[in-house]
Amino acid sequence: MSKTAASAAKSPSKAAPNVVSQEILGSSGRPGANDRINHAVIGLGGMGQGHLGYVLNDPQAKLVAVCDVMQSRVKAAVEKAGGGCRGYRDFREMIDREDIDVVHVVTPPHWHALQNIYALDAGCDVWAEKPMTRTIAEGLHVAEAVRRNGRVFRLNTWFRLYGAFYGLGTEVKPLKKLVQNGLLGWPLTVRISAHTGFAWKASMWTGKLGLAPEPTPADLDYDLWLGPAPFKPYTSHRVSPSFRGYWDYDGGGLADMGQHYLDPVQYILDKDDTSPVEIEATAPWPQHPDVVGLWGQVEMKYADGCKLILESCEWGPEETKDKPFIEGPLGKVYRNFRTEPERLAELVVELPDPEPQVSDFNVSIRTRQKFGLNELNGNRSNILVHLANCAIRTGRKLHFDPETMRFRNDEMANRLAEQPMRLPWGLL
């Protein structure tokens, strides 16, 4: 990794949040055809369908291109777009077009870094699926590509910005207010488990052991599907959507849901520019080298003593039952915003709001202001996911340096965190 990549990824955005009015955007009403932003979507599986919906339902957006290595999906997406949209098998051919403003990267995570960087270097803004990348090192390359091209990048999770925070029964904002005003004290412990409202989908996204190789379907370009991943014989379970259960492509339920759940917590704790220093997992061990398995608990500790406790509630003892979501020396918050002491729930109304964040990607694109969840803070929550999975796989307590973004005194963990890609693919 270059020094610039590291420094770019470490620098928190100094840009003040900027909420921009429609007048400043130069469009007071519904945009005309020429004002519309041209979108292209790579990856048309389950999440890809969601992204097609984002684009097709946005009056400011126009879907001009779709891409997938499975031709039947391309055909269906072109039909769904209803004209003016062309399909591609190879994302590079799609990027050759001159008219794309925004590329959605909705492929499996082993492709995320590469396709993000291709799009950014081609002068496009990027709307990326989570996890941001498949390894820690890849995230730094993406951040550097955003920087060197002056592009806008958003990660597709939004709970730090708006919306009920999954099963917690509250939005993130009141929690942020309590924490930033010191009403819970410091350091804080946050529990993210089914008991506090967060289903980790650990079982759902495990892989299958002992699958025999199958013939590759004629419809699928399997080599292009694998791309930078090492070759493994084809089985249908390896590809969408169950690719999440195989380490070469993703990292199970933890990687699927991790940034949804952990990014807002990172924001609440004001940890957007740092990472934990100790990580320890309780899980079946050894894990399989190819197939993602279950896990029980992961504890991550920051240098200042703040702790994240992730519990799958699908393996091993459950220690988060009846415990608060967030707990400090002065107060606790449970699901549905039940607080101890009770008056915290009333006090929060009077507390000043957090700094505003840009929560509309169209605003980011038009004004060039950083999106609220971008390549820098997004990479920090991306790292949380990978720290947890590295601890599960190695089966030992890991020590991480938030500055260098490397493990301390653990060559193996660092080899998991930074892996070469199968040529001809590689990161810039």
Next chain:
Amino acid sequence: MDDTFVVIAEGNTHMTNETMKDQTAGGGRGQGRGRGQGGGRRRRSGAAGAGVQRDGAMTVAAKLVWADAKAGAAAASQLLTGATGAVRELVANLHASNDEATVQASFALEAMVMASSAPGQGNRRACLASALAKSLGEAADDVARNVLIRALQLIGGDDEVPALAKCLELEGAFDTALLALRQIGTEKAYLAIKNSLARAGGRRRALLAAALGDFDDPCCHPDIPGLVAGALAKADPADAPMLWAALARLGHAGVAPALAKALKGTAKSRAAVARGCLSLLARNCRSEDDAAIAIAELFKAEPDSVSSLMALQDNMEEDEDSVPYLLGLMTSDSKVMRETVAGILMQGYVGSSVTEKVISFYLQEGDGGQTQAGMELRQTIIRLLGQRGDQVARPFLLSLLHDREAAIRKSALAAIECLLGPLDRRVLAATILEQ
């Protein structure tokens, strides 16, 4: 010998006296005999040797499928105690069919790999890696061999390079062996790839040359850029991007003209790679002269692009002499460029004299806000002045609260808040209303 397990200790040259003693404790030949339990469809067992273990490796492996961590750790320790024989037995059970025995052997190998790689386990790691390397020739098929190579990618070192280098000659193991050698990343790994490159032709030559881009210390390997450049000259055009990337990583300025040509070409995806490579090259060049060549090629191809500016910026001292140039770029038609420059001036170029230059620029440019572009420029500068955090801008920003344009007053208010911290909005609002 079917269903009989015996582990040999020979070849465990890295084992300590203590582990050797553990391995042989209480064990004469025959004590390790026992029925395999849950070993699945075992194909063959390990050979006899000096040391003997109570359980067969596959018997242990059968207990490792999603095992409890404590049991897993104990089993890993047991397997590592007789690593050579254990590996031999496990490898005999790896097969592309991915049957039950393969699954169990895979778990066992992973346990050994992870446990031996823990800090302070250097001897065990070396012993296991040696055993894995020796077993590469015994793998039943490419899939099995690649499982072993992948393990060596994680724990391998110089001693395993020769065995991995041999795998570069095998069609079905080439990709994974190359990955492993790149991850090992030592001088010896480099030499193995280089030697293979000397014999390779066609696409394989391009792939091997591209891999050399990972060995980016020109002091140790001064011949690498030449090798990669040579491969690029003969490569299929489709393979050029990976070789460009390798040369960019190596900081080889000689590739800059080819990149600039690709940047001006019609294929936007290739231009994207070329742009990224030129940016990387400008950062990785070992001398200022080489960096200047890369940046000059970028500017020649794309004089007005953000990537050109950023490459220049990465190689430029943040001195005041550059400020007028940067401010000039703020009149660009491209909003991306304007905002990038604002970002540069916000994050770097500290000092009140820079702030004063920005204020002067505001007063000279922006055509008094008569056009939308002028108005946008003024607003961008106002925001920049707030975000720079230099109190020298304060009187100027306060004066803008009297501007005739509401949008300017609004921007000034936001900048003052940014500069001074949260103010009483009502007081400021009243000031504005008085205008």
